[in-house]
Amino acid sequence: MTRELNIIGLLGMGLILVTLGFAAMRENDRREAVALEQREEAVVMATTLYAENCVICHGSQGEGIAANPPLNSEGVREMDETTLYNTIARGRYGTIMAAFSAEEGGIFTSQQIEALMVLIQYGSWGYVAEVVDAMGLTPPEMVTIDVSEEVLTSISALPDGDALGAGLTLYADHCVACHGANLEGTAIAPALTPATRNYLDMTRIINEGVTGTLMASWDKTFTDEEVNTLITFITRWQEIQFAGIELPTIEVPTIDMSPAAIAEGQRLYSLLCTQCHGTQGYGTPLAPALNNQVFLADTPNAAIQQIIAGGVSGTAMPAWAGYLSEANIAAITAFIRSWEPNAPPIVTP
Ligand code: HEC
Ligand code: HEC
Ligand code: HEC
CATH class of the missing domain: 1.10.760.10 (Cytochrome c-like domain)
Incomplete structure (x- = not known):
């Protein structure tokens, strides 16, 4: 009798445990x-x-x-x-x-x-x-050039050409936007050739960047070996030139200069830029003039877009790419470009 009870008790206990187990599982599922x-x-x-x-x-x-x-x-x-x-x-x-x-x-x-x-x-x-x-916030694409297999083959035929080719590939993907397809420099960055810096200086500049300028630090992007490859490429650039190998030119996307685009650019400019660059773009004590021949003649649209998107680090010039779409930035650039025909030669704010 007691034994039967015990067995029933055990069975009951088992049942309770099983039920509890299920409950615990359901609780886990629920929590998950x-x-x-x-x-x-x-x-x-x-x-x-x-x-x-x-x-x-x-x-x-x-x-x-x-x-x-x-x-x-x-x-x-x-x-x-x-x-x-x-x-x-x-x-x-x-x-x-x-x-x-x-x-x-x-x-x-x-x-x-x-x-x-x-x-x-x-x-x-x-x-x-x-x-x-x-949200219209996709940042504008970095300007790069595509280096063809043909060009790489001609380069690899030069003495120690593979290193040159590897350097060119890195350069084409990361540096042309500012330093130009032929290292000739652009309005926003200096020419890299002929190399005016020794090897150590170049290593430091590429790894650490130059604070307060658009030259960023690349040490998170490149291995030491890749930095070496880039420097080899910069210092040996003339070998490519002397061999008569032509590099592709940078294809700059043309911007829409329609009255509608310019009007949209004007709207955005009045909203975001006048406080520093002035309503007419003649500059203020806070920021330089944009509406003048010197700036407009020297600065291609791609460079203007790049500056607006990326800002100038270490200065009051903000990076707008997180707030403005590529189309917005192109419209502002169109508006700034529309000043060119009537821009004064030089303006001191
Ligand atoms: C967003 C624009 C930008 C990009 C991209 C860029 N640079 Fe620069 N770079 C600059 C600017 C601006 C300077 C000048 C800094 C200063 O005023 O000292 C500079 C300076 C340099 C210098 C020193 C030149 C000198 O003689 O003083 C080297 C070398 C250099 N960059 C290499 C590179 C390499 C290699 C890459 C690609 C991995 C690269 N840069 C990408 C803007 C850029
Ligand atoms: C102006 C450019 C810029 C913006 C904006 C920015 N970052 Fe960064 N971020 C960087 C750079 C440059 C580094 C590398 C710093 C270093 O050298 O350690 C970095 C590093 C990081 C890392 C570490 C990556 C690693 O491999 O160690 C994280 C995580 C990160 N950022 C998250 C964010 C988040 C989240 C935001 C937005 C809230 C943001 N960042 C906005 C430039 C930026
Ligand atoms: C808070 C102030 C401020 C605002 C707002 C501002 N800028 Fe700037 N901007 C500057 C400063 C300061 C510089 C100069 C940076 C330097 O020293 O290289 C500059 C430089 C520039 C340049 C390069 C000029 C040159 O001579 O190299 C362009 C282009 C430009 N800004 C466009 C714009 C546009 C477009 C807007 C609005 C979307 C804007 N900025 C908003 C402060 C500002």
């Missing part, structure tokens, strides 16, 4: 579902923050633009959480990666920073790119 939902909410919120504040440097796919590192890499996804948090909250000292936490003078709460971390760790960059595009 809640966590997933919270994660999704965080990603949605963070995507807007990302579009408005990070896309200009880290790209709409997290691919990293110019010298700014990618965020879509395994390394960043798996970075320990404290380091990731601190990077966004406090920035990286001595680089253009700014501190974003309100406590550090930035604009984000810790909840917003945590949402950005969730985006980086679990988000889908395809989704981010779609949202950024829908």
